[in-house]
Amino acid sequence: MRLTQGAFSFLPDLTDTQISAQIEFALAQGWAVSIETTDDPHPRNTYWDMWGMPMFDLKDAAGVMMELKAARTALPERYIRINAFDSTRGWETVRLAFIAHRPPVEARFALDRVEAEGRVQRYALRRVPA
Amino acid sequence: MTMLADPMPGTETPAPPLRQALNLADMYRDSEIGPLLAELDRDLIGLQPVKQRIREIAAYLLVTKARRELGLETSTPTLHMAFTGNPGTGKTTVALRMAGILHRLGYVRRGHLVSVTRDDLVGQYIGHTAPKTKEVLKRAMGGVLFIDEAYYLYRPENEKDYGQEAIEILLQVMENQRDDLVVILAGYADRMQTFFSANPGFRSRIAHHIDFPDYDDEELLRIADLIAEKEGYRFDEGARAALADYVAARRNRPDFANARSIRNAFDRARLRQAIRLFEAGGEVDADALSTITAAEIRSSRVLSRDG
Missing domain, CATH: 3.40.50.300 (P-loop containing nucleotide triphosphate hydrolases)
Structure with a gap:
């Protein structure tokens, strides 16, 4: 199952040139770029692991690409995403996040029906082994 | 696809x-x-x-x-x-x-x-x-x-x-x-x-x-002129002659640091000019405020020691 989270996830995987161009855009907006990885890509999991510190004061995408390549080599079995954080007052949030690397075998999920109070039916996503 | x-x-x-x-x-x-x-x-x-x-x-x-x-x-x-x-x-x-x-x-x-x-x-x-x-x-x-x-x-x-x-x-x-x-x-x-x-x-x-390479004396003088010009100062004729002596003397001191020495000398000359104008009192015009004279250069430690 193809994981669709963040920007561009319904498109074919971005090439390195395209990733680099997106980072260039983020840096041009003055956003701080960071890299995060996870082995638990459940949509409710907002706590991805940081790959090093967020990269402030960068002028060029080459620095991020260097880290991204290092992360891919070290953690080929994990999802890797790129975040761009806008520190402008009023925003102070991640403005752009997209998946930059997927494991060879993607995570699979199943939909569970859950009984709630008063026979209300709820649904939950459950990770199933690949 | x-x-x-x-x-x-x-x-x-x-x-x-x-x-x-x-x-x-x-x-x-x-x-x-x-x-x-x-x-x-x-x-x-x-x-x-x-x-x-x-x-x-x-x-x-x-x-x-x-x-x-x-x-x-x-x-x-x-x-x-x-x-x-x-x-x-x-x-x-x-x-x-x-x-x-x-x-x-x-x-x-x-x-x-x-x-x-x-x-x-x-x-x-x-x-x-x-x-x-x-x-x-x-x-x-x-x-x-x-x-x-x-x-x-x-x-x-x-x-x-x-x-x-x-x-x-x-x-x-x-x-x-x-x-x-x-x-x-x-x-x-x-x-x-x-x-x-x-x-x-x-x-x-x-x-x-x-x-x-190290600068020669003539280049150092031109650098002094450039530094002064950037700061809105100028050397009068006497000061320029004094500066030539200064450069020649400064070069033989052990802590000579090319353009940096000149920069420091200029800063000190500027201080001396300020105190001269201050002690003279009275009216000053723009020309007086931006001119560095021979006296300011000659009173340097470097020149007073050897002569």
Whole structure:
């Protein structure tokens, strides 16, 4: 199952040139770029692991690409995403996040029906082994 | 998925046909090299070897560009540099301009300069150095990394020194990401010599070793004029003669630091001028406020001691 989270996830995987161009855009907006990885890509999991510190004061995408390549080599079995954080007052949030690397075998999920109070039916996503 | 892979009709751009010949003179005119070199000649006094090397680099980049347009084999030239010279010969000044120069020549993408010393690269504990060095390198990508007093990176007296770790990371990036950044090392000639002989990897990865010569007396006088002009001062005739004596005397003192000594002398002369005007009292005009006279130069310690 193809994981669709963040920007561009319904498109074919971005090439390195395209990733680099997106980072260039983020840096041009003055956003701080960071890299995060996870082995638990459940949509409710907002706590991805940081790959090093967020990269402030960068002028060029080459620095991020260097880290991204290092992360891919070290953690080929994990999802890797790129975040761009806008520190402008009023925003102070991640403005752009997209998946930059997927494991060879993607995570699979199943939909569970859950009984709630008063026979209300709820649904939950459950990770199933690949 | 084949539909996505196919380019949309009408959007494919055929590669421009390779040209058979190019006019280098035209390319030179279209580039910014001419005005750039003129500007350097105007702003930097002396430093002939440096200007000559910048001229060579400019020509080389132009030829590389021409080769690419004619479809000849090209690889990115390495432009890592080492600046060596005595104190005050303009190493830092030139390095600061080098980022702008390389950017205008189209060699680096951004043209910013990240200036660091040992403290910014080397950590205090085990495992602290590599992230610190890498962070600096990432910030410098697309521009120029200037390492001032680079020989401090290597401390032979302490074999556990973390400087060696920083050197290894630097060398690796200098080799693998030549088109992402340019590294400039600067330092005094003799100590850089020791540094390079202890780290042969550095010497071989640096294509341009530029030696900054000492300024002669006439150049130092022109530098004094330039400094004064920038600050809105001028020397009168007597002061200029006194300055010539000053330069000759200053040169023989052990702590002579070329242009930096002149800069300091100018700052002190400015102080003396202020106290002279202050003690004289009365009305002053713009001319009096911006003129430095012989008295201010002559009262220097350097001149009073030998005569």
